[in-house]
Amino acid sequence: LRFPVPVCLNSPRDLTRRLLSTALPDVEIHYAGSATEATPQLERSQIVYGWGFSVDLLRRIWMQKMGAGVDDLAEEWPFGSKVVLTRTDGRLIGTRMVEYVIAAILDKTSRFDVARRLQSERRWEYFEIGSIQDLCIGVAGLGEIGSEIGRVLRDLGADVIGWRRSPVDCSSVRQVFVGFPELHSFVRECDVLILALPLTQETKNLFNAEVLKHCRRGIHLINVGRGAVLDESALLDGCETGRVGHATLDVFALAGYSSVLVAPQITITPHVCGPLIPERIIPHFLRNYAAFETGKQMQHVVDVSRQY
Numbered sequence: 001l002r003f004p005v006p007v008c009l010n011s012p013r014d015l016t017r018r019l020l021s022t023a024l025p026d027v028e029i030h031y032a033g034s035a036t037e038a039t040p041q042l043e044r045s046q047i048v049y050g051w052g053f054s055v056d057l058l059r060r061i062w063m064q065k066m067g068a069g070v071d072d073l074a075e076e077w078p079f080g081s082k083v084v085l086t087r088t089d090g091r092l093i094g095t096r097m098v099e100y101v102i103a104a105i106l107d108k109t110s111r112f113d114v115a116r117r118l119q120s121e122r123r124w125e126y127f128e129i130g131s132i133q134d135l136c137i138g139v140a141g142l143g144e145i146g147s148e149i150g151r152v153l154r155d156l157g158a159d160v161i162g163w164r165r166s167p168v169d170c171s172s173v174r175q176v177f178v179g180f181p182e183l184h185s186f187v188r189e190c191d192v193l194i195l196a197l198p199l200t201q202e203t204k205n206l207f208n209a210e211v212l213k214h215c216r217r218g219i220h221l222i223n224v225g226r227g228a229v230l231d232e233s234a235l236l237d238g239c240e241t242g243r244v245g246h247a248t249l250d251v252f253a254l255a256g257y258s259s260v261l262v263a264p265q266i267t268i269t270p271h272v273c274g275p276l277i278p279e280r281i282i283p284h285f286l287r288n289y290a291a292f293e294t295g296k297q298m299q300h301v302v303d304v305s306r307q308y
């Protein structure tokens with residue numbers, strides 16, 4: 001027996017609406033495009049699905065974050081376990097993030113920037129290019145997304161190592177480094193360092209001047225996790241001294257925005273590497289919805305005490 005639980009969803013795209021209304025024809029679904037618009041809708045909803053809700057608006061039973069990161073909610077989650085917080089399965093977003101990471105690495109190894117510059121100067125000049133197969137690539141954050149990134153890079157022939165919080169083996173990498181005591185040894189080995197970490201109290205500004213000091217000179221940093229994990233003033237100093245060869249940032253804290261924009265060693269993109277594709281993520285929500293309705297265990301329940 002189904003009992004329809006009203007859902008409130010923000011910023012829906014047409015396809016999202018279509019997928020939801022087809023799958024849940026008897027459920028009252030309210031849509032809102034902003035927090036203000038969502039407020040009256042929330043009064044009538046028991047489930048909230050989306051992003052951009054402020055925590056004080058949420059007094060529902062279950063909130064499913066549309067997206068893998070929950071730092072915006074988990075930092076000050078006042079409900080304990082009274083309201084269940086779930087997130088989107090990172091593997092559903094990770095395949096696109098892998099493409100971005102490969103593009104960022106190949107952009108440097110294939111030296112297309114040099115090719116374009118020479119072409120714009122109407123010159124043909126021989127230069128050597130590098131290979132992913134000669135690189136040691138570190139993935140900080142070997143979760144659902146980081147493991148997928150590691151697996152594909154390893155298949156491409158890179159020497160891949162990873163860093164995570166818990167001592168769990170991961171077949172995507174040659175070696176797993178664990179926790180803060182092993183962070184310096186981990187970064188010391190990397191030619192390329194990919195940050196695929198959630199933002200938590202522990203990871204905020206974690207990649208600071210001290211950590212960068214232990215990195216190989218000329219390291220390529222790629223941040224696809226959250227901006228505030230990387231201390232941007234340390235990054236800018238690192239770019240100036242040559243400690244950092246290049247940084248590709250899909251996410252960054254806006255504090256250093258103007259400096260980041262002009263630094264020639266930094267490539268920025270506007271948080272685009274992991275799009276939320278409705279056909280991939282809505283079925284995940286629907287599986288959780290079915291579990292919720294029948295009192296079964298939902299997937300991707302966030303441990304709010306550790307903030308991810």
Ligand SMILES: NC(=O)c1ccc[n+]([C@@H]2O[C@H](COP(=O)([O-])OP(=O)(O)OC[C@H]3O[C@@H](n4cnc5c(N)ncnc54)[C@H](OP(=O)(O)O)[C@@H]3O)[C@@H](O)[C@H]2O)c1
Pocket residue numbers: 067068069070089090091093140141142143144145146163164165166167179180196197198199200202203224225226250251271272273274275308
């Ligand atoms: N740029 C984008 O478009 C985009 C899109 C989606 C997601 N993201 C970001 O990517 C993040 C990761 O997503 P996910 O699905 O892979 O999450 P996940 O499966 O929860 O994995 C998180 C990983 O980070 C590790 N970690 C957390 N805190 C740590 C700490 N203090 N020290 C060392 N390792 C730590 C975890 O270690 P354990 O394995 O030991 O727990 C885990 O390996 C999200 O939180 C989000 O911020 C960005």
